[in-house]
Amino acid sequence: MRAADLKQHTDTRERILDAAEALFVEHGFEATTMRMITGRAGVNLASINYHFGSKEALIQDVFRRRLTWLNEERLNALDRFEKEAKGAPLKPHQIVEAFFGVSLRMAADTERGGHTFMRLLGRTYTEPTAFVRQFLADEYAAVVPRFKQALFRSLPDVPPEEILWRFHFMLGAMSYAIGGTDALQLVAEYELDEKDPGALARRLMPFLLGGLRAPLAGQAVKSKEKTPRKAA
Amino acid sequence: MRAADLKQHTDTRERILDAAEALFVEHGFEATTMRMITGRAGVNLASINYHFGSKEALIQDVFRRRLTWLNEERLNALDRFEKEAKGAPLKPHQIVEAFFGVSLRMAADTERGGHTFMRLLGRTYTEPTAFVRQFLADEYAAVVPRFKQALFRSLPDVPPEEILWRFHFMLGAMSYAIGGTDALQLVAEYELDEKDPGALARRLMPFLLGGLRAPLAGQAVKSKEKTPRKAA
DNA sequence: GCTCGTTTCAAACGATTGTTTGAATCATAC
DNA sequence: GTATGATTCAAACAATCGTTTGAAACGAGC
Numbered sequence: 122m123r124a125a126d127l128k129q130h131t132d133t134r135e136r137i138l139d140a141a142e143a144l145f146v147e148h149g150f151e152a153t154t155m156r157m158i159t160g161r162a163g164v165n166l167a168s169i170n171y172h173f174g175s176k177e178a179l180i181q182d183v184f185r186r187r188l189t190w191l192n193e194e195r196l197n198a199l200d201r202f203e204k205e206a207k208g209a210p211l212k213p214h215q216i217v218e219a220f221f222g223v224s225l226r227m228a229a230d231t232e233r234g235g236h237t238f239m240r241l242l243g244r245t246y247t248e249p250t251a252f253v254r255q256f257l258a259d260e261y262a263a264v265v266p267r268f269k270q271a272l273f274r275s276l277p278d279v280p281p282e283e284i285l286w287r288f289h290f291m292l293g294a295m296s297y298a299i300g301g302t303d304a305l306q307l308v309a310e311y312e313l314d315e316k317d318p319g320a321l322a323r324r325l326m327p328f329l330l331g332g333l334r335a336p337l338a339g340q341a342v343k344s345k346e347k348t349p350r351k352a353a
Numbered sequence: 354m355r356a357a358d359l360k361q362h363t364d365t366r367e368r369i370l371d372a373a374e375a376l377f378v379e380h381g382f383e384a385t386t387m388r389m390i391t392g393r394a395g396v397n398l399a400s401i402n403y404h405f406g407s408k409e410a411l412i413q414d415v416f417r418r419r420l421t422w423l424n425e426e427r428l429n430a431l432d433r434f435e436k437e438a439k440g441a442p443l444k445p446h447q448i449v450e451a452f453f454g455v456s457l458r459m460a461a462d463t464e465r466g467g468h469t470f471m472r473l474l475g476r477t478y479t480e481p482t483a484f485v486r487q488f489l490a491d492e493y494a495a496v497v498p499r500f501k502q503a504l505f506r507s508l509p510d511v512p513p514e515e516i517l518w519r520f521h522f523m524l525g526a527m528s529y530a531i532g533g534t535d536a537l538q539l540v541a542e543y544e545l546d547e548k549d550p551g552a553l554a555r556r557l558m559p560f561l562l563g564g565l566r567a568p569l570a571g572q573a574v575k576s577k578e579k580t581p582r583k584a585a
Numbered sequence: 586g587c588t589c590g591t592t593t594c595a596a597a598c599g600a601t602t603g604t605t606t607g608a609a610t611c612a613t614a615c
Numbered sequence: 616g617t618a619t620g621a622t623t624c625a626a627a628c629a630a631t632c633g634t635t636t637g638a639a640a641c642g643a644g645c
Contacts, residue, residue, distance in 0.1 A: 133622080149481045151383035155603060165623050170604060172622090244479050246536040247529070249381045254539075261539055269540075285541045286556045292536055293529025294522040294564070297479070304478040304524055307486075307493055308501075309517045323570040324518045331567020332526070332560040365592080387633060397593050402634060404592090 134172050136162040139234060142183050146241045146300075150180055150250060181256050184245070187227075187238045192264045194223045199267060210274040217329050220268055221295050225322040228299045243300025246292060276333075283337060291329045298325045366404050368394040371466060374415050378473045378532075382412055382482060413488050416477070419459075419470045424496045426455045431499060442506040449561050452500055453527050457554040460531045475532025478524060508565075515569060523561045530557045 140162035144153040155176060159166050173179040198219035202211050228239035245253060272284050297304055298321055372394035376385040387408060391398050405411040430451035434443050460471035477485060504516050529536055530553055 147481055149381070149383060151381065152482065154601080156601090165625080166603090167605080167625085168623060176603065244481075246539065247476050247532060249379055249476075250384065257539055265540060283556065285537075286530075287560055289529055289537045289540050290526040290557060290560050292540065293525040293527070295525070296536075297521055297525025297528070298518075300479060304528075305517075305521045307478065307489055308497060308521050308524060324515065325522060327567040327570050328519055328522045328564040332564035335559045335563020338555040338559050386631080388631090397595085398633090399595085399635080400593060408633065 133164055133168060137164060137169055137172065138183055138186060141179055142237055142241060146237055177252060188260050191227055192260060195220055195264055196267060198223055199271060211271055213275050213333055214330055216268060216271050216275055221329060222322060224295060229319060240300035243296035246296055287333050290332060294329060295325060365396055365400060369396060369401055369404065370415055370418060373411055374469055374473060378469055409484055416488065420492050423459055424492060427452055427496055428499060430455055431503060443503055445507050445565055446562055448500060448503045448507055453561060454554060456527060461551060472532040475528035478528055519565050522564060526561060527557060
């Protein structure tokens with residue numbers, strides 16, 4: 122392909138993907154029509170089907186173009202920490218940094234569209250559309266086991282099930298942190314001032330680690346029982 | 354209205370609301386069609402318009418029938434704690450219990466439909482549909498200021514903005530806890546065994562309180578600085 | 586039983602949707 | 616310039632959607 126071809130080819134596709142991405146955030150998958158996308162991208166209606174085949178495939182491509190990279194970055198970060206640790210278990214904050222920190226940095230990128238994408242991703246974790254869920258499961262197939270193992274090793278005294286639940290809660294907190302400006306408006310009743318893209322990470326990470334390391338419900342009770350026994 | 358009228362009147366409406374509620378959880382608002390709802394409820398297509406006027410109004414009624422009650426319960430719980438405290442600020446765990454604990458108990462109610470509703474609500478906080486968002490804002494108008502004030506008094510050393518952000522993160526964690534079985538499957542790769550409806554609260558509350566009370570990013574740094582000074 | 590208001594019914598409506606089609610245009614190689 | 620594949624175009628298609636319509640059925644009061 123010549124440079125001119127590559128440019129033209131890339132241009133229409135990218136414009137469609139960008140427009141779709143933004144509209145999916147604003148309106149959701151179903152309520153975003155192909156005509157809305159073509160209108161925003163300035164392309165012909167049939168071009169979407171030509172380049173992507175179907176709306177469903179377009180949705181998947183919107184995710185694939187960034188999510189594959191995101192999950193690779195997560196694994197890379199985990200690899201780096203593990204290399205430094207030389208076989209020892211990682212600290213919780215390292216694992217949280219590798220998974221959530223990478224996401225937050227992407228979400229802070231307003232120039233290259235990472236912000237929009239992460240907002241969309243945050244909403245998509247609980248998306249009821251079956252093919253979207255299946256697609257996500259496929260994309261995360263290589264990542265999730267690695268992080269689970271790392272967490273299990275990092276927190277050997279915490280039952281694996283509890284770890285998974287807490288990871289799940291953390292996912293919810295991050296999704297809202299990134300994408301839930303609507304819910305934030307509900308809570309704050311006005312738009313919180315957020316000029317510094319890095320501020321979100323500084324706010325969220327302590328919260329996540331605090332939750333992850335919080336004593337389990339059963340442990341807190343046991344700790345109190347042990348104290349009186351020592352006194353006796 | 355006679356008892357027979359009330360029964361018939363209530364029956365069709367309730368069946369529509371129940372069917373809609375369940376389908377909205379499964380498919381989302383847009384992808385759930387009126388014909389799907391009538392099929393599940395066993396009523397005629399025109400009956401929905403007769404009883405509710407429009408799909409949009411039906412959506413709102415699905416929420417209104419339980420959300421109004423839920424928010425009243427939250428305020429009642431807060432009132433009780435405040436009465437016991439006799440003017441003193443509440444403890445964080447009391448406020449968290451009043452807001453999130455009430456939600457979790459409703460979510461644990463699988464017999465009267467609370468579980469389905471809370472799953473739907475959890476998804477709806479980040480719902481892009483504008484009228485849904487506006488509706489939620491109206492429904493929460495009386496609740497949010499009360500809880501904010503209580504939290505500000507409970508945590509006087511924490512800047513209000515940080516409190517709001519953390520409340521927002523907590524909302525995300527709870528939403529996933531309640532509604533995000535899809536995201537949970539993504540993390541766990543299988544359905545976590547959850548026989549005891551109360552187990553979710555025992556898992557989530559320590560997480561929420563841990564996150565809420567976690568040292569702020571700036572404070573953790575300051576604490577370390579103070580320690581060496583005392584030694585010197 | 587009759588009247589009247591309520592509720593349900595089946596069919597239809599107008600609009601919208603994702604997809605398809607065949608032609609025109611574009612871009613590249615020879 | 617010609618041929619060919621790639622890309623875009625406007626129109627059309629079939630299906631679906633929420634809503635409406637007028638009639639039928641139902642239920643309650645007299």
